[in-house]
Amino acid sequence: MTDQPTTRQTLAPEPNGKTPHDPGPPESPADAKANRTRRNRRYIIKTLSTSPTFISGAVIVLFWVFVGVAWQLVVPHDPQAVDPFHSFEPPSSTHLLGTDNLGRDVLSRVLAGAQTVLLIAPAATVLAVIFGALLGLVAGYYGGIVDIFVMRAVDVLMAIPTLIVAVLVLGILGSSLLNVIILIAVFFVPQIARTVRGSVGDEVQKGYVEAARMRGERGFYSMVIEVLPNVTSPILVEATIRLGYAVFTAATLSFLGLGLQPPSPDWGRTISEQRAYIEISPWALLAPAIALATFIVGVNLAADGLRKAFK
Amino acid sequence: MTTATQEPPLLSVMDLNVAYMVRGESCPVLRDVSLDVRPGEALGIVGESGSGKSTLAFSLLRYLPDNGRITSGTIRIGDVEMTQLSHAALTHERGNNVAIVYQEAGSALNPSMRVGDQIAEVFRFHTSAAGDEARSQAVEMLRSVLLPEPEHLARRYPHELSGGQQQRVVIAMALAANPKLLILDEPTTALDATVEAEIVDLIGTIRSQSNTAILLISHNLGLVARICDRVTILYSGRVVEQGTATEVLHAPKHPYTRALVASIPRFGDAKGTRYLRPIPGAPPSLDTVTQGCRFAERCPLAQSDCLAEEPPFIALGEGRTVRCYHADDASPLPLTEPGDEFPVTERRPEVLQLRNVTKTYKKTTVVHDLSLEIREREIFGLVGESGSGKTTLARIVAGLVEPTAGQILLRGRDVPRRLSRRPRDVKRAIQMVFQSPDSTLNPRHSVRFILQRAIKKLGSATTVLELARRVRLDQAQVESKTTRLSGGQKQRVAIGRAFAGSPDVVLLDEPVSALDVSVQASILSLLVESRRTSDASYVFISHDLAVVRFLADRIGVMYLGWLVEVGDAADVFAAPHHPYTEALVSAIPRLRSSSEQVSRIRLTGPMPPPSADQPGCRFASRCPRKIGSICDTEAPPWRQTGNGHKIRCHISPTALTEVQSGLKS
Structure with a gap:
């Protein structure tokens, strides 16, 4: 026996999209249904480990995660070391990707720049998932007026033009790592809340949730112990997709000067700084841009693989 | 219904083996299946x-799906060997000679196409008819499946039709190219x-009017008994018994068939x-x-030879075969579950009372002014077709749905409507x-x-184990x-x-x-048996009247939110009863259809619109016993027939008895 999502799916698929032809769920033997959960988990792992999409994405992401954590060990030069005498140097054996306008080593700055992205994007995503999932759970579980109130509030949040608010808020509160993280998280809460709300809405109509209500479980217990474990897959998938966007948003804010302030080697910031010198030293601009692109593509590939595996 | 034995079979399946590829391994699903269907x-x-x-x-x-494969055997339809056909020839064969009707008519129809056009499409594809000719043929087809106003109906979309009408349309489509099978x-x-009874009638009409052969696939023995001449019993991909419907269903020989027949409540059976x-x-x-x-593993008659080698087909007579070594062993199947002493319920005190419970959604009344009492230790059966409001009523009692009006009393004490207030x-x-x-269970x-x-x-x-033991789950299943x-x-x-806290009402x-x-x-006998250890009353909701009749002490019948009849199970199932109950009872598929042919009551009228304020009886538009305009203008009164049995109808119980027993005898 190797891996299989469910026996039934494979044994009786619908020919040419026709109707289900078996009455009710199968009363299949216990041993056929046995190990279904475990098999399901193994199926996910197997699908992921044989998916080129997921593997390539994961490799790229893991590379940047490693760099972000251990950049101090791998950088050839101090990314902040200014050397006015060697500015705008093209790639050479000492400076593999050349130097920028202040003579700083481009490669070192790109590697070091991974750190801020890897801090901001996951932190913002985690925050957004926590609050988004909470709102989605509450709205979907209680329904009715609570649902309307929460989801309309979420809709309002979605209708706000992100960058304008970002400019305003960061302009007033000042830009800091924490502010950027919170701001991105707030922007991402609506999407996650909606996804979770949809999945929870399907679950709460099921017998097991109603049985929990009928034996007098509190709402919080029902949400966390009964419903939440059954909506983890969509939450995980949504989180990976949001992660890609978070990287992008963080870079955009930095590019606009709303993120981290100089001399941070942050990619968005660096792209913004170096674009003035594109004709003199394109490498100083291209290197962080390509780094950013690979990271976002990597996250999205991994997200795509996950989404397929959880289907 | 001819069973001319010498005619060459229309469909002939010989030693058919079908396997699915599962995880790279071939997994046999059908093994050596052989069967014939004559014209x-x-x-x-x-x-x-x-x-x-x-x-x-x-x-x-x-x-077959992509991973399914016919590994060996032949399928002949007429002169055509289906297993050898090319894709194009198959397309021709499907529809022209064979047509198939699926379980869910709703998804077999294209929701964005008028039903007349969908049938006309079949004519265009399989015959030379085109344009208006195909369209008028489609209308004729709708007429032939006994749909009212076919010209008008052809212009409707599938979602505008009821489930039964949709299934008729699908059958009309299947019959359009005049298939042989x-x-x-x-x-x-x-x-x-x-x-269902209407569709069964329709299939009967089709058979009497054309020579179309029918292959009916079903788990419903009553339905098969009603429609089919011969029966093939399939178990785990094997044919285990074949013969005429009467022989197989009334004198089954294979232990599996015997067990299957013994496991369903027949019409009129009670616990x-x-x-x-x-x-x-x-x-x-x-x-x-x-x-x-x-x-063999589940067979009470199995002996060592059963485990050693698969039994061959043993011929018991003309066209009657059984795959069992011990088919002549007529010894009764031993009881596998402890029996029940069938306590007769005397009139016990009321545990649950519903008073004037009403539920409306905007303008639709789902439950209308319903009053009901459930007694201690009683099994109360609630029957009605989809849309009758029986599930909503249960959910109101459960607190999952808030009633618009009315009161629920538990042992005389008011039960809050909202679950959170209880x-x-x-x-x-x-x-x-x-x-x-x-x-129902958290995965x-x-x-x-x-x-x-x-x-x-x-x-x-x-304790958990004690509870598990009561519902017959073993330790391994508990973990x-x-x-x-x-x-x-x-x-x-x-x-x-549900029984964890010794409930009063389940x-x-x-x-x-x-x-x-x-x-x-096994679930039904578990419920019957658990009454020995529990004082709980059951409200048992089902659309299956035979099951309700088997299980229930008292029965309530609902129609479009109205309770139309309530009384002891035996009383409700016998005349006098409400005309709707009468129709329901006559629609129960009976295993012994040949010997106890009961004329069925057909409900032909349209369902009334679901608006709330309508004078008169809700059933009037479909009632076969409607007596006049009073049914449309005045709500029917409750009429007592004694023994707590009451009927909500303008016709007096004595008059009902007359017309209904006249029909039954």
């Missing part, structure tokens, strides 16, 4: 889920009993008069390799078992966790995750969960309708 004959294929009956239907038309795959499973015999265990999974008989003791007292076994939890939690919250002295259980086992856990919403008949029997 004009109706053959029933009976089997439970997993028996391979649907696979058989699909392989006949070569509609019509395959019906569970054609009525999704339909209400009265609608006081008959045991239901569940079949222990479950069929072997398809990838299980067995040397001997596939049924004190712990009321929650303990009123529990519910839900319909779908697949969503992330273990059986132990679920039962433990229910005991903790509902507060009783019982397993719910996803590892079969449908029947899941429903047992759900019943155990609401059971179609708890067995998603289960196979043999499993259904």
